[in-house]
Amino acid sequence: MPEKNNKIITENLNFYYGKFQALKDINIKIGEKKVTAFIGPSGCGKSTFLRTLNRMNDLLGEVRIEGKVLIDDSDIYRSDVDVVTLRKKMGMVFQSPNPFPMSIFENVAYGPKIHGIKNKNTLQEIVEKSLKQAFLWDEVKDDLNKNALSLSGGQQQRLCIARVLAVEPEVLLMDEPTSALDPISTLRIEELIQDLKKEYTIVIVTHNMQQAARISDYTAFFLNGEMVEYDRTENIFTKPKDKRTEDYITGRFG
Amino acid sequence: MKKLNKPCRISQLSDKIAKPLLFGMALTAFSITVLIAFFIFQQGLPVLGEYGIWNILTGKSWRPTEGIYGILPMIAGTFYVTFLALAIGVPFGLATAVFLAELATEKTARIIRPAIELLAGIPSVIYGLFGMVVINEAMRFIEREILAGVLPPEYRWGYSILSGGMVLAIMILPTIINISEDAIRAVPRSYKEGALALGSSHIQTILQVILPSAKSGIISAVILAMGRALGETMALIMVIGNVPMLPRHGILSLFAPAATLTGTIALEMGYAGPEHRAALFMIGVVLFCIIALLNSFAMAATRRGVGK
Amino acid sequence: MLTKPKDRKELLINGFLWAAAFLAVAILVFILGYIILKGMGHVDLEFLTQKPRKMGSEGGIFPIIIGTVYFVFLTILTAAPLGVGTAIYLNEYTREGKITRIIRFGTELLAGIPSIIFGLFGYAFFVVLLHDYTQGWSLVSGALTATCMILPTLVRASEEALKTVPRSYREGSLALGANKWQTIYKVVLPSALPGILTGIILSIGRAICETAALLLTLGGSLLMPESIFHGARTLSMHLYMVAMETGNMDVAFGTGVVLIAIILLINFTANYAIKKLVARNR
Numbered sequence: 001m002p003e004k005n006n007k008i009i010t011e012n013l014n015f016y017y018g019k020f021q022a023l024k025d026i027n028i029k030i031g032e033k034k035v036t037a038f039i040g041p042s043g044c045g046k047s048t049f050l051r052t053l054n055r056m057n058d059l060l061g062e063v064r065i066e067g068k069v070l071i072d073d074s075d076i077y078r079s080d081v082d083v084v085t086l087r088k089k090m091g092m093v094f095q096s097p098n099p100f101p102m103s104i105f106e107n108v109a110y111g112p113k114i115h116g117i118k119n120k121n122t123l124q125e126i127v128e129k130s131l132k133q134a135f136l137w138d139e140v141k142d143d144l145n146k147n148a149l150s151l152s153g154g155q156q157q158r159l160c161i162a163r164v165l166a167v168e169p170e171v172l173l174m175d176e177p178t179s180a181l182d183p184i185s186t187l188r189i190e191e192l193i194q195d196l197k198k199e200y201t202i203v204i205v206t207h208n209m210q211q212a213a214r215i216s217d218y219t220a221f222f223l224n225g226e227m228v229e230y231d232r233t234e235n236i237f238t239k240p241k242d243k244r245t246e247d248y249i250t251g252r253f254g
Numbered sequence: 255m256k257k258l259n260k261p262c263r264i265s266q267l268s269d270k271i272a273k274p275l276l277f278g279m280a281l282t283a284f285s286i287t288v289l290i291a292f293f294i295f296q297q298g299l300p301v302l303g304e305y306g307i308w309n310i311l312t313g314k315s316w317r318p319t320e321g322i323y324g325i326l327p328m329i330a331g332t333f334y335v336t337f338l339a340l341a342i343g344v345p346f347g348l349a350t351a352v353f354l355a356e357l358a359t360e361k362t363a364r365i366i367r368p369a370i371e372l373l374a375g376i377p378s379v380i381y382g383l384f385g386m387v388v389i390n391e392a393m394r395f396i397e398r399e400i401l402a403g404v405l406p407p408e409y410r411w412g413y414s415i416l417s418g419g420m421v422l423a424i425m426i427l428p429t430i431i432n433i434s435e436d437a438i439r440a441v442p443r444s445y446k447e448g449a450l451a452l453g454s455s456h457i458q459t460i461l462q463v464i465l466p467s468a469k470s471g472i473i474s475a476v477i478l479a480m481g482r483a484l485g486e487t488m489a490l491i492m493v494i495g496n497v498p499m500l501p502r503h504g505i506l507s508l509f510a511p512a513a514t515l516t517g518t519i520a521l522e523m524g525y526a527g528p529e530h531r532a533a534l535f536m537i538g539v540v541l542f543c544i545i546a547l548l549n550s551f552a553m554a555a556t557r558r559g560v561g562k
Numbered sequence: 563m564l565t566k567p568k569d570r571k572e573l574l575i576n577g578f579l580w581a582a583a584f585l586a587v588a589i590l591v592f593i594l595g596y597i598i599l600k601g602m603g604h605v606d607l608e609f610l611t612q613k614p615r616k617m618g619s620e621g622g623i624f625p626i627i628i629g630t631v632y633f634v635f636l637t638i639l640t641a642a643p644l645g646v647g648t649a650i651y652l653n654e655y656t657r658e659g660k661i662t663r664i665i666r667f668g669t670e671l672l673a674g675i676p677s678i679i680f681g682l683f684g685y686a687f688f689v690v691l692l693h694d695y696t697q698g699w700s701l702v703s704g705a706l707t708a709t710c711m712i713l714p715t716l717v718r719a720s721e722e723a724l725k726t727v728p729r730s731y732r733e734g735s736l737a738l739g740a741n742k743w744q745t746i747y748k749v750v751l752p753s754a755l756p757g758i759l760t761g762i763i764l765s766i767g768r769a770i771c772e773t774a775a776l777l778l779t780l781g782g783s784l785l786m787p788e789s790i791f792h793g794a795r796t797l798s799m800h801l802y803m804v805a806m807e808t809g810n811m812d813v814a815f816g817t818g819v820v821l822i823a824i825i826l827l828i829n830f831t832a833n834y835a836i837k838k839l840v841a842r843n844r
Contacts, residue, residue: 054737061657084266088739098730100749111738114265114748160734167738269743273655279647283717284668286710293686294679349582357579368833369587375764375825376593377771379802380818384593386805387600424589431586457572485676487774488802516678520774523685538682542675549674 007032007171007201008053013067015045015052015225017060022048024225026067030218035193035202037212037233040222041248046205049222050173053203054090055083071171088115091169091200096180097156099148099163104131104140107148107159111167126166134162135192154185161192172196174204178211190215209249213237221245294542298535310536316498316513318522318530325537327498331415331512334501335490336483338419338508339426344476346423347430354431355438356460374428382492385421390493393417397509409509413495416508421489426479433478437471438464470555477552481545487516496521515541594822601815609816614784618800619808623817625786629701629794630770632787633780636705637712637769642762644709645716652717653724654746673714680711681778689779697791704780704794708772712765719761723754760835767828770821773798797821 008030015023023045030036038046051057052069055076069076076086088111099107108127117123127144131137136158140146148159157177164172174193178186193202193215206212212219213233220230221242229236229245240246302310305323313324350370354363394412397405441464449459465472495511498518503510519534519541526534612622648669656662684707688696696703727750735745751758773796781793782803795803797817805814 056733056737059733059736084739084741086739087737092733092737094730094733094737096730098728098734100731100734101753110735110748111740114738114740114744116265163734163738265741265744269741272743272746273651276647276651276655279644280651280665283644283648283713284665286713287668287671289687290672290675290679290683290710293683297682297686346582346585349579350586353579353583357576358583362583366583366587368829369590372594372826372829373586373590375767375771375829377773377798377801377821377825379773379798379805380593380597380821383801383805383814383818384597387811388596424593427586455569455572457575461575481674485678487676487678488798492802492806516676516774519678519682520777523681523778535682535686538679542679545674545676545679549671 005032006030007071008203009068009070009073010052011068011070013049013052013069014065015048015057016064018062022225023052026227028220028227028230030201030203032201033197033199034217035197035204035215036218036220037216038203038205038220038222039207039209039212039248040228042207044222045225046220046222047175049227050175050203050205053171053173054087054092056087056092058083088167089169090171090173091164091167093157093160093164093172093174093177095176097153097160099151099156099159101147101149103145104148104151104159105144108163108166111163115167127162130162130166131159133165133196134158135188135195136162152185154181154188157181157185157189158192161189161196165196169200171201171203174202176205176207179207186211209237221248223248291542294535294538297532298537298539301529301532301536302539311540314500316518318526318533321529323533323536325515325540327500328513328515328518328537329540330500331494331498332484332514332516334415334507334512335418335422335494335514336480338415339422339483340476340480342419343423343426343430343479347427347475347479348434348472350427351431351434351438352460352465355435356456356464370428370431373424374432378425378486378488379492381421381425382489385417385489385493389417389420390414393509401509405506405509406503409503409506409511411495411511413493413497413511414509415494415501415512418490418494418512418514419508421493422483422486425486425489426482429479429482430475433475434468434472437468437475440471441467473555474552477548477555481548481552484541484544484548485516487514487520490514491517491520597815597818597822601812601817601819604812604816605819610820613786614813617808618784618804619810619813623797623800623813623820625784626795626797626800626817627820629783629787630796632701632790633705633708633776633794633796634766634769636701636790637708638762638766640705641709641712641716641765645713645761645765646720646758648713648717649720649724650746650751653721654742654750669714669717672710673718677711677772677775678778680707681775683707683710684775684779699779699781699793701780701787701790701792701794704776705790707775707779708769711772711775712768715768716761716765719764720754720758723757723761724750726757727753756835756838760832763828763832763835767825767832770796770824770828771798772796773802777802797824 006029010026010028013023013026014021026049038050040046048057052065057063065077100110105127108130109123112123112126128137131140136155139155148156151159178189181189190211193204196202204216216233218230219233219236221228221236223244229240229242236245237249240249301323310323310325311329312326314326315322315324316327354366358366390412393414393416397410397412445463445467446459449463454462494514496513496517497511498513501507501510501512515537519537522530523534609622610627611624613624615621652662652665684703688703688706689698731749731753732745735749776796776799780795780799782795782799783793784795787794797820801814801817801821804810804817
């Protein structure tokens with residue numbers, strides 16, 4: 001669908017938890033430096049799908065995957081792929097903000113540090129740059145040593161975004177990043193996403209259809225583990241091709 | 255485009271080493287159990303084989319220097335004090351648990367709970383010292399002044415099964431209280447509310463609904479307390495006199511001095527010769543089997559509790 | 563009418579419940595109070611800093627305090643890494659399965675074994691079999707035996723502490739490209755530390771309380787321990803030996819006071835740590 005420069009491509013992707021098939025034959029092409037939204041009712045597989053893209057599902061135990069996930073044309077489930085490098089490239093922001101119980105500075109510096117950056121000045125620069133990118137710098141620049149858990153929910157989520165940006169990813173995977181936030185914080189995050197789009201490929205899972213309509217270029221609708229429809233966002237919301245998509249958009253189920 | 259191949263760094267190396275290292279630790283922790291069982295049985299089984307299990311378990315006299323290894327008096331002593339301790343400690347502990355879970359205000363509980371915790375943290379030798387000086391003194395007074403006419407002369411030294419039972423009852427209190435309180439608190443609110451809504455009083459609700467529902471937890475509390483009592487060594491050595499003789503005066507046997515399985519090992523290991531030592535390990539085997547049996551009951555009880 | 567009916571039986575039961583709880587506290591206060599009052603007069607600077615004389619029936623308890631410190635230190639030095647490591651393995655590296663079940667079953671069984679059995683084991687294994695390495699009855703043998711005893715407590719406490727660390731911390735770290743060990747070392751362990759420390763403090767308490775197993779492994783020397791391959795005695799052992807063998811109750815009570823002071827200190831520290839932990843998790 002997106003005409004050129006596909007960042008992520010999946011081919012006949014099937015995913016199983018034990019015997020339960022959570023994803024059925026997913027084929028998608030996600031464009032570089034675009035915002036792609038996944039929508040659908042709870043349990044439809046959209047979060048599971050997101051987590052196959054940085055192999056976070058590997059942590060869950062009895063899971064099995066079939067098909068291919070290509071990122072920059074290389075299959076991330078091949079045996080010689082290093083998961084650590086993959087995850088560094090595919091930054092992830094979670095549903096509820098999960099800062100570590102450390103200072104604001106330490107939170108942002110955590111990623112660069114584990115990837116081997118030791119120089120204090122370099123770290124300082126990275127932290128400042130990342131916090132600025134996440135629109136958080138002005139609010140916290142005077143107390144970087146404050147515990148991150150003392151921030152408000154919205155600030156915490158922006159901190160988590162800054163923390164991800166600090167490891168210089170190419171893709172941002174966002175798993176319902178605003179579902180635990182108040183409307184004002186939500187708007188700030190949405191503005192931020194619009195801004196980040198210039199540099200990053202963004203995939204966002206959301207419950208909130210308004211949000212998908214507001215911020216995304218492309219939207220995929222998931223139902224019962226299937227990707228029912230995938231198109232430009234305006235097409236999905238104005239002239240869906242599938243009856244099930246239309247039902248969901250107009251609020252008839254979920 | 256960045257490659258997704260593995261980088262080579264020290265952090266990578268420590269990640270590789272961590273798992274086998276930690277597994278080794280876990281394996282060590284596990285193998286200790288196996289080692290313990292192995293050594294106790296290896297040292298103790300030969301004696302059991304040589305003298306015959308039955309002869310040893312029912313033998314009434316323990317004269318290790320002469321090669322006579324009957325441990326019935328110690329088995330009896332151990333179970334007398336254990337059951338006595340349960341008879342005193344269970345009602346007392348259960349009442350405290352009910353009080354904490356159902357009646358106490360947060361403020362009162364905040365005084366009582368640390369006290370119970372502290373009770374669990376006091377060394378057995380402190381209980382032993384207290385029993386030796388305070389309880390046995392009182393027992394001596396009773397035995398010599400009040401019951402002097404009824405008691406046989408060898409029962410007048412204060413060192414007695416009753417003292418052992420009382421000290422042990424105090425020592426098992428924390429186990430009973432903590433586990434029963436958890437069990438009582440785990441009873442769903444709805445049961446209690448249901449009973450109260452039907453017009454039961456609070457006490458009736460406790461007796462008729464809450465305690466029966468918490469039964470399996472209370473049973474495991476009792477079994478664990480029993481394990482603790484069977485295994486206690488020091489406090490009992492200090493208060494029961496360590497006389498390996500079967501008490502035979504009916505109810506008056508409460509005032510009889512006695513010996514326990516654990517106490518005999520602790521006292522005699524210090525001076526025992528090789529064969530005597532092996533006999534003490536044999537007592538260890540018996541104790542080990544009793545505890546293992548008790549533990550399997552406990553596990554069966556919890557499993558039934560879970561299945562419910 | 564909505565007035566309270568007076569039911570004799572209920573009042574009685576109610577009274578019994580109150581009495582039981584307060585009796586439990588009263589017993590504690592009485593035991594501690596009695597020993598402190600009896601022993602307080604005997605504890606002075608001289609008692610704490612002098613060597614014992616006449617098999618401990620006179621003089622002070624200085625070498626015993628030092629022996630206790632050595633013993634506790636050595637025990638924690640071996641037990642803490644082993645216990646925490648086992649807990650990390652069980653909680654972070656394995657999914658609930660056969661291996662974890664067997665290992666957990668093994669450590670749980672340890673918890674139920676009476677201390678005298680540990681003593682017998684320590685005697686047969688550390689004192690006799692490994693005599694060339696431990697020098698028989700020695701601080702090493704005693705500490706290794708005590709390590710076996712406190713291991714279940716430590717493993718359980720550490721596992722509980724690790725379980726309280728939210729999964730989101732681990733996911734957050736892994737998603738940033740940290741590997742498993744980095745995640746455990748830099749995020750999980752620091753968060754679990756107060757809980758683990760509480761477990762260690764409580765284990766120290768347990769080691770100090772222990773007597774029976776040490777009678778069979780630590781020796782009971784009254785001399786100042788010169789190295790970890792010498793015998794020693796702890797305060798608990800000293801109390802027992804003095805009370806049972808010399809009959810000098812003053813020294814026994816004095817030792818009891820010191821022992822109680824240490825136990826109280828440990829309890830308060832542990833409670834403080836727990837409170838800190840609760841406050842931080844809020």
